[in-house]
Amino acid sequence: MSENRAVQSPPDELHSQTMQLTMGPSHPAMHGIIEIRLVLDGEKVMQAEVEIGYLHRAFEKSCEQGGWNNAFPYTDRLNYVSPLINNVGYAMAVEKLLGIQTTERCNTIRVLMSELSRVTDHMTCIGASAMELGAMSVFLYLMKAREFLYDLVEAVTGARLTISYLRVGGVKADLPEGFAPRTRKAIADSREVLSEVDKLLTRNRIFVDRMQGTGVCTKEQAISYGITGPFLRSTGIDFDVRKANPYLIYDQLDWDVPIGSVGDNYDRYLVRMAEIEQSFRIVEQCLGRMPEGPLNVDAEGKQMAPETMVDLAKLGRTEGLIQRPVLVEPTLEGSQRARAQIVNVYDRRVVLPPKEETYASIEGLMNHFKIIMSGHGIRPPAGEAYQAVEGANGELGFYVVSDGGDRPWRVRCRPPCFPIMALLSELLVGEMVADIVPTFGSVNMIGGELDR
């Protein structure tokens, strides 16, 4: 209390009582599923206990029910703001278990899509926490920019959010035609929106006062809790899985890791804004170095429509069909042979044969059957593997255990925002009630990933 004579703290027996308050699950700033039980003295937080688990949807148990490829739709919904990174994490963990290497073009596509997904995550996080501090227009600008990226993701994968784009051993389909110019245009528009947001927020007196100095996390706290990602980098430690243990083609691209200094909310905001720029740099380099496989099949003979091939195969007239190229939409419906090979690893145990071989030859049909039918599917050797990728909130690790069967024995997802939430109650105590909102906003807690 201020030592000034006139305004002393009241005599002892008249102490103010503390108030118990739950900043409960159904609260706009609590992203819907976090309950914080607060004990307040006036506006100062004396105790804070965080209650999670409101979005526990049994992800790890669900993965054990179906085959190895069945888990992809579940992994989209872990960190549903950057779903592609979850897919990449899970796919690489299973490929590490199988010991197979994916093709160069597939790695480039995976890096490109992961970085687009990371940008949407940072945009949503900054937009939501800015809106919770009152900057409504920043939220609307960033949602507009996010629509540009959602259009791109939808063009490649077919869905905006729950994409299930990857498969063990490759991706579902190649990039569509004209993807590179569309991406460059989307990046240019997004950069324009982001410069507006930067002008609005970065030197905004209200925003800076609310974010600076609140939710300060020291290096020791971060390491003791096992925190990674923008939260750790904002304290000054430059740990980024893409640089520390490079995977896919991250070591062949040049980009750098932005780090903060103090570790408060403002540093985390600056780290996320800088990371968006780095991700755009990576995407542009990926577009530049995309190994040009034959995007559309160079048709020696007359191209067949897929339905006629299917009818012929059903009538049994299959001689010579294997050599006939089929004009099939390169992305979703079927996958032409040449394109399939450059995008998926050519490993019969894991990747579905292209449609031409499935319908035209008995080996293709048997191969298709062996992979699809339950009891046969992908059967990695008995053992375990842990693969870590850099998620938007930190190291997203997948620990997969196989008993040799066609179903995963155990799939464990290391949630990056789980340790940060464990630290949250320590960050809140001693600060104002109003500081809970920016601190919780910069934690970027995603329910699906936290409660799995």
Next chain:
Amino acid sequence: MGIGDRGLAGQAEAGAVHAGEGGWVSSKLDAAVAWARRWSLFQYPFVTACCGMEYMSLVSAHYDVDRFGAALPRFSPRQADVLFVVGTISHKIAPVLKNVYEQMCEPKWVVAFGVCTCTGGFYDNYATVQGIDTIVPVDLYIPGCPPTPEMVLDGIMKLQAKIDRQKQELV
């Protein structure tokens, strides 16, 4: 009058059990009150999971649900007419949903946004409530995982048609 006639085929079936006994819109007052209520839907976004991302796109500038008078989210059940249940409802948050629904004032409607709220989606397990109609009476089911904003806008139009068909609760 208004949207009522152009509404869906099969209009004559009884209106919602939910609000008011008879379904057939009789008096002019009903039509006027229905018109007022359907064009000023204040929603309580009970957001929990991935559908929340599509809800953000829905209320933002690009898809803009404000064209239907339904944009202003009211984060207190007292001031809300429509309860938007967005995202998976697990058993742990089910009582919260029940309390929030009970604390809303009539006339109130419930929109199940996303397949997890309609039937539990592909989370058929020990932790997820298999459809929120086991907890609260639901007026509108919007399937989709997550439903694209266009699907939700179509859903809101169907809700407005439903409000128009209902016998308005008065006094």
Next chain:
Amino acid sequence: MSESAGANPILERLQQRFGDRIRSTHDFRGDATATVDPAAIVAICDWLRSEPGLELDILMDLTAVDYLQRRPRFEVVYHLYSLKHRHRLRLKVPADGEAPEVPSLTGLWRGANWYEREVYDLFGIRFSGHPDLRRILLYPEFVGHPLRKDYPYNKRQPRLPPRSGGGAQVT
């Protein structure tokens, strides 16, 4: 004793230091892994964290696996990471019996607190020395531990009554 420690430097140094307490090691797909006695886990982790050449200072992940038929049935799995040397190590501790018990690591890392609560919640493995071992993801009234292999996937539990607080009643 244990099979050969392989070429992995970490495993070799671990072998020399705690030879007798290590049951087995393997290097499958490049992941250095060591199965150790439950009693020695705290001493080993403390040594691994402070050893100059290793400095595995981050507890990345702590989870468990249920092997059902195999005895010992459960296995608590720790993933450690070193910021300085950028290498990883996986420690596995077997746990068995009706109420499996493993010493808690909350003394070394404060992050282990919530991980261990989650393993207790979903597997029923108790952690001796844990300050506040109670359910974290599921609600207190939930019976059983769902991630065990003998717990059916969609076994429903009775739904919760309306209540005033989420977790255990705060004093």
Next chain:
Amino acid sequence: MGAYASIILMFAMVAVMVGGMLLATHLLGPKRPNPIKAQPFECGYFPKQSPQGRFAIKFYIVAILFILFDVDLAFLFPWAVAYRELGLFGLIEMTVFLGMVGVGLFYVWKKGVLEWE
């Protein structure tokens, strides 16, 4: 009398509008009380303790100061309305008045009441 007609008309319209709306919602709105609805809304759960209880003195002090300076502000409106007629006399008069309010503000500032540690 003519000058006041417009003000009275405005007050009357306000009374009609507000009164009408309140009456309409009171009469037209369906009322279905139930025990859960009677509970105060606290993010989906019921409060653990009733909110009254002693809280720090500084909230009260800031509230009183606000009322003080707000009332002072109210005296500026008549001056603004009759700005031309009062001329120099009005200017001096209000300067003195604002001076006194300024002294009050300075005193409060120096006393450290405005610091919100």
